[in-house]
Amino acid sequence: xxxxxxxxxxxxxxxxxxxxxxxxxxxxxxxxxxxxxxxxxxxxxxxxxxxxxxxxxxxxxxxxxxxxxxxxxxxxxxxxxxxxxxxxxxxxxxxxxxxxxxxxxxxxxxxxxxxxxxxxxxxxxxxxxxxxxxxxxxxxxxxxxxxxxxxxxxxxxxxxxxxxxxxxxxxxxxxxxxxxxxxxxxxxxxxxxxxxxxxxxxxxxxxxxxxxxxxxxxxxxxxxxxxxxxxxxxxxxxxxxxxxxxxxxxxxxxxxxxxxxxxxxxxxxxxxxxxxxxxxxxxxxxxxxxxxxxxxxxxxxxxxxxxxxxxxxxxxxxxxxxxxxxxxxxxxxxxxxxxxxxxxxxxxxxxxxxxxxxxxxxxxxxxxxxxxxxxxxxxxxxxxxxxxxxxxxxxxxxxxxxxxxxxxxxxxxxxxxxxxxxxxxxxxxxxxxxxxxxxxxxxxxxxxxxxxxxxxxxxxxxxxxxxxxxxxxxxxxxxxxxxxxxxxxxxxxxxxxxxxxxxxxxxxxxxxxxxxxxxxxxxxxxxxxxxxxxxxxxxxxxxxxxxxxxxxxxxxxxxxxxxxxxxxxxxxxxxxxxxxxxxxxxxxxxxxxxxxxxxxxxxxxxxxxxxxxxxxxxxxxxxxxxxxxxxxxxxxxxxxxxxxxxxxxxxxxxxxxxxxxxxxxxxxxxxxxxxxxxxxxxxxxxxxxxxxxxxxxxxxxxxxxxxxxxxxxxxxxxxxxxxxxxxxxxxxxxxxxxxxxxxxxxxxxxxxxxxxxxxxxxxxxxxxxxxxxxxxxxxxxxxxxxxxxxxxxxxxxxxxxxxxxxxxxxxxxxxxxxxxxxxxxxxxxxxxxxxxxxxxxxxxxxxxxxxxxxxx
Numbered sequence: 001x002x003x004x005x006x007x008x009x010x011x012x013x014x015x016x017x018x019x020x021x022x023x024x025x026x027x028x029x030x031x032x033x034x035x036x037x038x039x040x041x042x043x044x045x046x047x048x049x050x051x052x053x054x055x056x057x058x059x060x061x062x063x064x065x066x067x068x069x070x071x072x073x074x075x076x077x078x079x080x081x082x083x084x085x086x087x088x089x090x091x092x093x094x095x096x097x098x099x100x101x102x103x104x105x106x107x108x109x110x111x112x113x114x115x116x117x118x119x120x121x122x123x124x125x126x127x128x129x130x131x132x133x134x135x136x137x138x139x140x141x142x143x144x145x146x147x148x149x150x151x152x153x154x155x156x157x158x159x160x161x162x163x164x165x166x167x168x169x170x171x172x173x174x175x176x177x178x179x180x181x182x183x184x185x186x187x188x189x190x191x192x193x194x195x196x197x198x199x200x201x202x203x204x205x206x207x208x209x210x211x212x213x214x215x216x217x218x219x220x221x222x223x224x225x226x227x228x229x230x231x232x233x234x235x236x237x238x239x240x241x242x243x244x245x246x247x248x249x250x251x252x253x254x255x256x257x258x259x260x261x262x263x264x265x266x267x268x269x270x271x272x273x274x275x276x277x278x279x280x281x282x283x284x285x286x287x288x289x290x291x292x293x294x295x296x297x298x299x300x301x302x303x304x305x306x307x308x309x310x311x312x313x314x315x316x317x318x319x320x321x322x323x324x325x326x327x328x329x330x331x332x333x334x335x336x337x338x339x340x341x342x343x344x345x346x347x348x349x350x351x352x353x354x355x356x357x358x359x360x361x362x363x364x365x366x367x368x369x370x371x372x373x374x375x376x377x378x379x380x381x382x383x384x385x386x387x388x389x390x391x392x393x394x395x396x397x398x399x400x401x402x403x404x405x406x407x408x409x410x411x412x413x414x415x416x417x418x419x420x421x422x423x424x425x426x427x428x429x430x431x432x433x434x435x436x437x438x439x440x441x442x443x444x445x446x447x448x449x450x451x452x453x454x455x456x457x458x459x460x461x462x463x464x465x466x467x468x469x470x471x472x473x474x475x476x477x478x479x480x481x482x483x484x485x486x487x488x489x490x491x492x493x494x495x496x497x498x499x500x501x502x503x504x505x506x507x508x509x510x511x512x513x514x515x516x517x518x519x520x521x522x523x524x525x526x527x528x529x530x531x532x533x534x535x536x537x538x539x540x541x542x543x544x545x546x547x548x549x550x551x552x553x554x555x556x557x558x559x560x561x562x563x564x565x566x567x568x569x570x571x572x573x574x575x576x577x578x579x580x581x582x583x584x585x586x587x588x589x590x591x592x593x594x595x596x597x598x599x600x601x602x603x604x605x606x607x608x609x610x611x612x613x614x615x616x617x618x619x620x621x622x623x624x625x626x627x628x629x630x631x632x633x634x635x636x637x638x639x640x641x642x643x644x645x646x647x648x649x650x651x652x653x654x655x656x657x658x659x660x661x662x663x664x665x666x667x668x669x670x671x672x673x674x675x676x677x678x679x680x681x682x683x684x685x686x687x688x689x690x691x692x693x694x695x696x697x698x699x700x701x702x703x704x705x706x707x708x709x710x711x712x713x714x715x716x717x718x719x720x721x722x723x724x725x726x727x728x729x730x731x732x733x734x735x736x737x738x739x740x741x742x743x744x745x746x747x748x749x750x751x752x753x754x755x756x757x758x759x760x761x762x763x764x765x766x767x768x769x770x771x772x773x774x775x776x777x778x779x780x781x782x783x784x785x786x787x788x789x790x791x792x793x794x795x796x797x798x799x800x801x802x803x804x805x806x807x808x809x810x811x812x813x814x815x816x817x818x819x820x821x822x823x824x825x826x827x828x829x830x831x832x833x834x835x836x837x838x839x840x841x842x843x844x845x846x847x848x849x850x851x852x853x854x855x856x
Contacts, residue, residue, distance in 0.1 A: 008042050011711060013700040024060075027053070030700065038710050047747050047785040048716035059716050122701070124149065125206045126694070132203075133691035136666075136673045139200050160184065203690075211693035212253055216243035216685040219361065221345060221354030242345025242354055243685040247323065247365045248374055250340055251296065254325070255376045255385060257696060259708045264294045264327045264385070275604045277326045277390065280650040287479045288370055288388040296369065296387025297326035300362075301660040302398045304347050307671040307680060316680055317347040320667070321358065322660050326390055330603070330654055331755040331830070332708040337695055339663045341688045344681045355401070359473035362389075366477050389477055391485045393655055396493075396638070399486045404446075404472035406463075409634040413467025416486055417641045425637035429621035430614060431644060437483035446471050487645055488638050490600045491656040495554035497635030502593050503561050505628050506586055507568075508546050515583065516568050518543060524567045525560075531834035532763070533559045533847075554658060558601070561594060562845055565806045566836050584805070586627055591807040592620045595852040600642060601653045602850035603830055609850045610643040616852065617643070653848070709755070714785055717749035727793060730821045731784065734791055746784045746791075754790070754824060759783065763832035764844055765794060767822070769851055774799040777811060777833070777844050781819065790824035797844070802853045808836065808843035 008023045009016045012031050017023050020042050031037055032053040039056055040049045043064040050056040124146075132142045161184060207213035218241045226238050254260050270279045277283065278297060289295040301322040306315045321342040328338050343358045350358070366389050373386035392399060397407040405416040412421055418434035428434065445466040449459055463469060474482050510516050522540045530537050538552050538560035545551050552560055565587065596616050599609055617639055625632065646652055667684050674683050698704040722728055722735070722744040735744065751760045759765075761780050768776040778794035785791070796818065797811035829849060836843050 011038055011040060011706065012036065013698055013702060013705065027056075036698070036704075036706065036710065038706065040711075040714070041716075046716075046719055046745070047714055047787065048749070049711065049714045050716075051713075063716070063719065122210065125203065125210075126697075129203065129207070129211075129690060129694050133687060133694055136670050138673055138675070139203075142203075143199060157184070207690055207693055211697050213689055213693045214246055214249045214253065216245050216682065216689060217361070218242075218682075219244050219343075219345075219354075219357050221349040221357055222352045240346065240349040240354075241679075241681070242319075242343055242349060242358055243681050244343045244358060244361050245341055245685065245689060247298070247342060247362060248368060251369075251385075252374050252376060253696065254340070255374070256378075257703050257707050258705060259332075260325070260328065261376075261378070263329050263332070263708075264296065264325070267293055267327065268329070269293075270604075273604050273606055274646075274650040276330050277650045277654050280646075280648050282484070282648040283326075283390065283650075286388070286390075288386065289390070292386065294327070294385065296385055297390040298366070298387060299324045299326050299390055299655075300342070300392045300402075301657060302392070302394045302402055303657070303661065303664070304398070305664045305668065307668060307677075316671075316677060318667075318681060318684075319343075319345050319347045319350040320664065321362075322663060324660075326654075328708065333654075334659050334756065335708055336659075336663055336666065337692075337708055339660060340692070341685060344685050346681060356473050359402075363473055363476045370478060389474070389480055389485075391487050391649060391655065392474070393487055393489055393657055393660070395489060395657065396635075399489075402472060402474065403482045403486045404468060404470045404475075405486075406467045406469060411467060412464050414634050415467070415637060415641075417483065417488070417638075419467070420637065425634065426625075426632060429618045429640060431640045434640075439481050439483055442468070442483050443475075484648065487649060487652075487655050488641055489655070489657045490642070490652045491554045491658045491661075493635045493638045493642075494597055494600055495557045497633065498639060499561050499593060499597060500550055500552070500557055501631065501633060501636075502590065502624065502628075503557070503564060504546060504550050505631060506564070506590055507541070509586060510568055510583070511546070513583070518546075521567060528563060528567060529836070530559065530563065531836070532832045533563070533834050538563075558597070561590075561597070562807070562847060563836070565590065565808075566838050566843075569805060570839065585623070587805045589620065589623050589627060591804055592616060592623070594807045596620060596639070598846070598848060599850050599852065601848045602651060603653065603848060605646060605651050605850050607647060610646045612852065613643045613646065712755075712790075713751075713753035714747075715749050715751040717747045717785075719745050719747055721745055725784075727782075727819060727821070730793070730819065731791060734789070734821055734823060735786055736789070744786070746786045749783050749785055752783055752785070752790055752824070755830070757831040759790075759792065759824065759832060764835050765792065765822075765827055765832060766829040766846070766849070767794075767796065769828060769846075769849070771851075774802070775809065775846060775851065777809070778820070778822075779835075792822050792824055792827075793819055794822065795819055797842075803843065804853070806838065806843055808845045811835075811842050811844055 007016045007018055008020060010023065010026055010031070012034060015023075015026050015030075017026070023042065027039055031039075037053055038049060038051050040047055041056070041059060041064070043060070046063065048059060050059060128142055128146060131137065131145065132139070204213075208215070220239055221242045222240045224238050224240070225235055227233060228236050230236065255264070267278060268275065270276075274280060277299075283289045283297060289297060301324070302319065304317055304319050306317050308315045321344065323340050323342045324333060324338055326333075332338060342362065345354055345358065369386060370388050371386075373384045375382050375384050377383075392402055394402070396409060400407045400416050403416055406413060408414070410422075413419060414422065415425070415434075416437070418431070418436050420434045424434065445462075445468050449462045449466065449468060450471065451459070454462075472482055474480055507521065511518060518541065525538055525540060536553075536555040536559040538556045541550060550557070550560075569587070596613065599605065599613050599616070602609070621632075621636060621640075624636070642652060645655075649655055667688070670684060670687055671677075671680060674680075674687070676683055696704055696707055698706075722731065725731060725746065731746070751758060753759075759780060761782060763780045765778050765780060766775060767778050776799060777797045779797065780792050780794050782793040783790060784793070796814045796816075798814050800810045800812060802809055831848075833844055833847055836845065
């Protein structure tokens with residue numbers, strides 16, 4: 001019978017059934033108060049998703065009352081859940097369900113649906129941990145919540161007892177009624193006095209015993225002598241600590257999660273197109289990674305952040321070490337849950353010698369991972385995984401610091417990839433013009449500067465000459481190349497570097513030539529329709545910003561650079577181009593930089609893109625030096641190394657720091673909430689670990705089935721029979737298993753969010769992009785949902801030509817006005833594009849795509 005009926009699975013645990021009513025009953029009993037509640041309606045083909053029980057209930061009442069009338073009538077009386085349960089157990093439907101369970105058609109994830117009283121403490125503790133870490137509130141607030149919760153339950157118990165006594169028949173008072181009183185008193189009133197005290201100690205004990213918490217390891221980083229009153233003035237030694245979270249232990253816990261393990265065991269191998277860092281040559285040819293297809297590839301990130309004490313003027317500079325698994329699919333790696341804390345310490349302690357002590361812990365664990373690996377018990381079978389450190393990412397000073405190179409870009413040898421000096425990088429604009437660093441030459445440099453009998457002045461001379469400060473502990477990792485694996489970060493180098501400088505100079509030039517005023521530009525920034533890029537709308541620009549920095553975030557800078565031609569172009573060019581050569585040349589230079597940027601931020605690239613990128617960078621740098629003399633900064637040199645980096649490590653957007661830096665926000669917010677700055681690294685590391693434990697464990701006490709990705713978000717819409725849909729003939733060829741279904745219903749929705757990207761009617765999609773033809777775009781008109789498929793109905797635009805000064809394609813509505821269908825999973829670009837209106841025409845910007853147009 002199981003093969004004939006489609007099984008319905010709970011998205012929050014492992015429960016499955018063939019009866020929709022049984023699934024909803026499961027939601028009520030187990031998940032209606034789940035903080036990670038998410039369900040999909042399964043009635044009559046409806047596929048709307050909901051993240052709140054009350055929204056789901058209202059939806060069913062509005063759309064499917066006939067199907068759920070009995071159940072939801074009971075559920076609506078939320079003050080009497082026990083009565084609802086009794087009614088359900090006595091109904092005919094439940095009789096059928098029980099019969100099917102006896103036939104092994106239903107297999108719940110736990111032994112039964114009834115929650116025992118001894119489980120109450122577990123659920124209370126899980127609830128308190130959730131609100132503490134997700135709502136970022138202090139421990140005192142949590143204890144107040146626990147106290148209020150106890151009071152609430154005591155009051156509820158008293159009310160229940162009072163009402164039960166009022167309804168007893170004094171003439172027929174059965175002993176079973178008295179027994180009922182005894183049970184209620186024992187479980188609700190008397191038991192409240194023996195509840196666990198929800199203080200920090202007991203919460204930590206719960207985390208260790210129930211949620212597999214890995215306590216941060218204290219590492220002594222430095223010692224200083226201080227004068228203190230204890231109680232009289234005395235000179236005492238103060239020890240400073242950093243806190244390290246075991247890489248191997250966290251990996252092992254992470255691999256117990258089904259979503260994470262699925263990514264590792266099912267790698268997406270791409271030969272012709274590079275879509276992740278695992279498609280790069282370095283991973284494929286590496287001594288460790290090339291041995292097995294599921295080798296674990298670790299990405300390390302380091303950065304400093306400042307946390308301000310709200311009770312004083314002093315700020316605390318903290319060094320943050322994160323790591324991420326490169327094996328996780330790219331669409332899931334942007335999640336905060338895919339980023340793991342490795343270590344945290346005061347920056348002052350790190351620079352005093354603490355860096356080597358922290359990296360020693362990492363190096364020793366990486367060596368174990370390379371040789372012994374880690375084992376995970378999966379369904380009674382032990383599975384082993386090995387891996388290594390793949391790359392290190394960060395801004396320029398941070399990466400140089402970890403690699404032992406000169407941190408300042410004003411150093412005589414400012415680049416950690418090559419041996420250029422301050423003169424050569426301003427003259428030559430291709431990588432082949434420079435001597436690249438390699439491990440052999442780097443070890444020779446270290447051997448020279450570490451000479452035991454060398455004078456300090458001589459040692460400093462060689463450090464300056466080689467651009468090296470010290471030997472990095474990362475060198476001790478077998479098969480790890482610090483001259484290659486400390487990658488250039490396109491967020492800092494491109495968005496906050498080259499792109500910011502060139503855009504600022506272009507605006508300055510336009511203002512100086514009196515083609516536009518700053519007030520006019522700011523007014524247009526405010527009024528412009530950014531379309532899909534609205535959330536990254538740039539900030540207004542002050543005159544002081546034009547001298548130093550535009551003060552935009554990396555995402556804002558990307559948006560601003562792409563829309564700038566539309567903001568200023570109608571003021572710049574007259575019909576006679578020859579009179580505006582200076583403006584025209586600078587606009588084309590800006591377009592070349594946008595094309596370089598799009599290749600760097602593309603979701604997928606090829607080796608041909610890397611070859612073309614070399615030429616684009618050379619042309620751009622040569623012309624920039626002519627149009628804006630003496631304006632280059634060292635980041636202009638760093639981009640010459642990106643094409644080779646792209647070949648070795650795949651798409652550079654998969655290596656950038658944007659999501660790592662986004663993780664800083666959680667720690668900054670938490671620090672303001674905790675307000676305990678006596679040992680802020682310990683507080684932050686402990687609370688982070690508490691959050692991660694809670695996220696990895698579902699409410700059913702099993703590993704969370706929605707850890708990395710909670711699922712697509714589908715707005716509720718109208719249910720339509722296929723025969724009643726005007727586009728029936730178009731849709732029918734895209735529907736699967738038609739012969740197995742008597743009737744087919746589809747939901748017409750207004751909005752779908754997939755991997756954080758929203759599609760709705762009016763969104764622009766890329767349909768086709770061949771090398772020698774104009775790209776083809778479409779505009780979504782309707783979205784139908786059928787099962788797991790999203791069917792996009794669209795109308796095609798005719799692409800007329802590419803406009804160089806706008807870096808956009810002029811389009812118009814197709815005269816055929818035909819409607820076509822495409823499945824969302826078949827789209828060649830993973831997010832909608834923006835359409836801009838300029839001089840009564842429509843232009844589409846091909847954003848974050850590797851296609852470029854040759855400009856004369």
